[in-house]
Amino acid sequence: MTARPIKHSLTLHGHRTSVSLETAFWEAFCEIAKAKNVAVNALAAEIDAARAGDEGLASAIRVFVLRHHQAR
Numbered sequence: 001m002t003a004r005p006i007k008h009s010l011t012l013h014g015h016r017t018s019v020s021l022e023t024a025f026w027e028a029f030c031e032i033a034k035a036k037n038v039a040v041n042a043l044a045a046e047i048d049a050a051r052a053g054d055e056g057l058a059s060a061i062r063v064f065v066l067r068h069h070q071a072r
Contacts, residue, residue: 005058012045019044019058028065 005020021029033043044061051060 010044011041012048017057019061021058021061025062025065028069029061032065032068 003022005022006026007018007020008026009016009018011017029043030040033040036043044057047060047064048057051057
């Protein structure tokens with residue numbers, strides 16, 4: 001497992017984008033999407049819609065993963 005961020009491609013609202021996430025965050029994000037029975041792109045779109053204007057999508061995903069696991 002690498003600690004360096006890796007780029008992952010996503011499609012949000014019909015537009016391609018990418019986020020750079022560490023392997024642990026990406027894997028946890030994918031597991032959450034699977035548990036919620038939603039596509040990774042759909043979950044990313046939800047997070048994108050809820051984030052503050054100055055918050056990056058990768059940061060928003062990391063915080064989402066952290067909060068999800070804290071709530072468990």
